[in-house]
Amino acid sequence: MKGVLAVYYREIVNFKNRWLKVWSASIIYPILFLLAFGYGIGREAKVAGVGYVRFLIPGLIAISSMNQAYGVSLEVHISRYYYRLFDEYLIAPIARWEIVVGEMLYGITKGLVPTAVLLGYSLVSKLGYNVTPSFFMFLLLHLCCFSLLGFIVAMVVRSHADQAAFSTFVMTPMLFLSDTFYPIEKMPFFVRPLGYISPLTYSTKLIRASLLGYEVSKAYSVMLVVITLLLFWGALWVARRAEG
Amino acid sequence: MSEIEVVDLKKNFGNIEALKGISFSVGRGETLALLGPNGAGKTTTIKILTGLILKYEGRVFYRGRLFYPYDRRIKSLIGMVPQHNNLDKELTVYQNLKLHGLLFGLSGKDLEIRIDAVLDMAGMREHKARKADYLSGGMKRRLVIARALLHEPEILFLDEPTVGLDPAVRRSLWDFVVRLRTEGKTVILTTHYIEEADMLSDRVVIMDRGRIVAEGSPKELKGSLGRFVLEVHTPQGIKEEFFSSREEAIAMAKEFSFPVRVREVNLEDVFLRYTGRRIEV
Numbered sequence: 189m190k191g192v193l194a195v196y197y198r199e200i201v202n203f204k205n206r207w208l209k210v211w212s213a214s215i216i217y218p219i220l221f222l223l224a225f226g227y228g229i230g231r232e233a234k235v236a237g238v239g240y241v242r243f244l245i246p247g248l249i250a251i252s253s254m255n256q257a258y259g260v261s262l263e264v265h266i267s268r269y270y271y272r273l274f275d276e277y278l279i280a281p282i283a284r285w286e287i288v289v290g291e292m293l294y295g296i297t298k299g300l301v302p303t304a305v306l307l308g309y310s311l312v313s314k315l316g317y318n319v320t321p322s323f324f325m326f327l328l329l330h331l332c333c334f335s336l337l338g339f340i341v342a343m344v345v346r347s348h349a350d351q352a353a354f355s356t357f358v359m360t361p362m363l364f365l366s367d368t369f370y371p372i373e374k375m376p377f378f379v380r381p382l383g384y385i386s387p388l389t390y391s392t393k394l395i396r397a398s399l400l401g402y403e404v405s406k407a408y409s410v411m412l413v414v415i416t417l418l419l420f421w422g423a424l425w426v427a428r429r430a431e432g
Numbered sequence: 433m434s435e436i437e438v439v440d441l442k443k444n445f446g447n448i449e450a451l452k453g454i455s456f457s458v459g460r461g462e463t464l465a466l467l468g469p470n471g472a473g474k475t476t477t478i479k480i481l482t483g484l485i486l487k488y489e490g491r492v493f494y495r496g497r498l499f500y501p502y503d504r505r506i507k508s509l510i511g512m513v514p515q516h517n518n519l520d521k522e523l524t525v526y527q528n529l530k531l532h533g534l535l536f537g538l539s540g541k542d543l544e545i546r547i548d549a550v551l552d553m554a555g556m557r558e559h560k561a562r563k564a565d566y567l568s569g570g571m572k573r574r575l576v577i578a579r580a581l582l583h584e585p586e587i588l589f590l591d592e593p594t595v596g597l598d599p600a601v602r603r604s605l606w607d608f609v610v611r612l613r614t615e616g617k618t619v620i621l622t623t624h625y626i627e628e629a630d631m632l633s634d635r636v637v638i639m640d641r642g643r644i645v646a647e648g649s650p651k652e653l654k655g656s657l658g659r660f661v662l663e664v665h666t667p668q669g670i671k672e673e674f675f676s677s678r679e680e681a682i683a684m685a686k687e688f689s690f691p692v693r694v695r696e697v698n699l700e701d702v703f704l705r706y707t708g709r710r711i712e713v
């Protein structure tokens with residue numbers, strides 16, 4: 189457990205050093221999407237039976253918190269290949285899962301920032317969401333998922349260029365194909381399978397359903413839990429094989 | 433029982449044989465130097481001994497107990513100064529130390545006390561709040577050493593502790609290492625500086641190309657050749673002859689018409705004798 193704290197300590201110190209970047213990204217990024225899609229398309233437009241902005245914001249919570257959580261990969265990459273600080277974790281008398289959990293907690297912490305910003309916005313503009321425990325549970329799973337993915341990518345992908353490629357070819361398409369800006373059911377049938385292999389689809393649907401007070405799909409919840417467990421297992425696997 | 437026992441260690445990186453089966457042991461409180469040129473396998477040995485390399489052949493025992501890379505009990509006894517400084521450059525001196533302390537299970541008041549103690553030892557108290565990135569090279573090195581001592585390890589690995597530092601800083605780090613020795617710590621250091629191995633260690637293991645070529649106290653190793661060397665600077669290069677006294681060497685020197693020099697034997701001569709090459713090229 190002490191290892192978790194140590195890893196988390198390091199990340200939080202860096203997080204504090206970069207608070208301005210994290211906060212401004214957490215504010216600007218969703219605002220851009222909100223302007224471009226939400227208000228651009230118009231307040232009157234209805235999607236899946238709700239006003240578009242009301243539909244969109246849960247999607248924005250999902251993607252902007254995903255970006256922050258996935259950003260763990262940059263931190264891990266710097267510590268591993270740039271500073272070689274990761275060797276300190278490897279020689280320390282801590283278990284490898286403690287490293288994984290420490291980084292995951294950091295991803296969750298970062299992901300909460302844009303979530304807070306967007307929930308604040310929705311409160312001010314009286315969008316009438318239900319912020320329930322089940323919303324937080326889905327959000328938590330969602331953040332675990334993407335911080336673990338960030339960790340795995342940082343450990344497996346050595347070069348900075350390949351990391352960027354992963355962002356371009358996996359993360360960015362996922363952002364658009366995962367029920368975030370419009371329902372996946374509206375997509376052409378041949379891209380739909382891509383949506384269904386994206387973990388973001390499930391977390392977005394669950395986050396949105398809980399915020400709008402709709403019934404949440406059991407199948408999707410199970411899917412999200414399974415994906416999170418698989419990613420945790422994967423993160424543990426790469427951490428256990430890490431050498432200095 | 434020896435503190436560390438290394439048995440027939442082998443390690444390949446692809447088709448590079450970094451270690452070709454090395455065995456040695458280190459006694460408690462002893463300072464052992466692994467001396468060898470670039471690529472000898474010194475760092476690889478240290479990485480295996482500290483759990484940074486997971487796959488290798490051979491066995492390592494600490495105090496008679498078989499070591500495996502996830503062994504937390506043994507790892508808490510170990511301190512490590514890697515060849516390349518691995519500080520978090522964005523953290524301050526204090527934060528770097530605190531991170532290490534937390535990783536090794538220290539916290540609260542105990543941790544603060546230890547941080548101040550190692551800062552004093554390294555003479556860096558006034559730099560406590562400085563960003564690690566802004567320290568000079570010598571100070572970064574001192575911080576890395578101080579960090580390795582934070583959790584009061586009984587066994588300390590120093591991988592090229594003074595590489596790339598100017599002579600004055602190097603000398604001050606030597607004093608530091610000598611002090612560790614008087615505190616009874618077991619120290620394993622690697623170096624390719626012959627004076628460093630000679631001055632600091634009780635025993636030297638000379639490595640070359642993944643093998644151990646000679647082993648003994650600096651005195652034994654040098655004594656095995658003689659005490660004095662006569663260098664004869666012939667047009668074909670330097671020829672060396674060994675003698676047990678200065679007088680004998682000088683007497684022999686008179687036989688040559690080439691320029692000559694008489695000096696004490698050093699570990700470089702030992703290396704040359706066993707490998708046919710020099711360490712520092």
Ligand SMILES: Nc1ncnc2c1ncn2[C@@H]1O[C@H](COP(=O)(O)OP(=O)(O)OP(=O)(O)O)[C@@H](O)[C@H]1O
Nearest residue numbers: 445448450468469470471472473474475476477624
């Ligand atoms: N991660 C690695 N991948 C491939 N080859 C490696 C790796 N680490 C070490 N080697 C090779 O193994 C051999 C031994 O390297 P090692 O770093 O142990 O030598 P060293 O004695 O520490 O040398 P130096 O004085 O340069 O630090 C070298 O040929 C090196 O190129």
Ligand SMILES: [Mg+2]
Nearest residue numbers: 474475476515
């Ligand atoms: Mg080395």
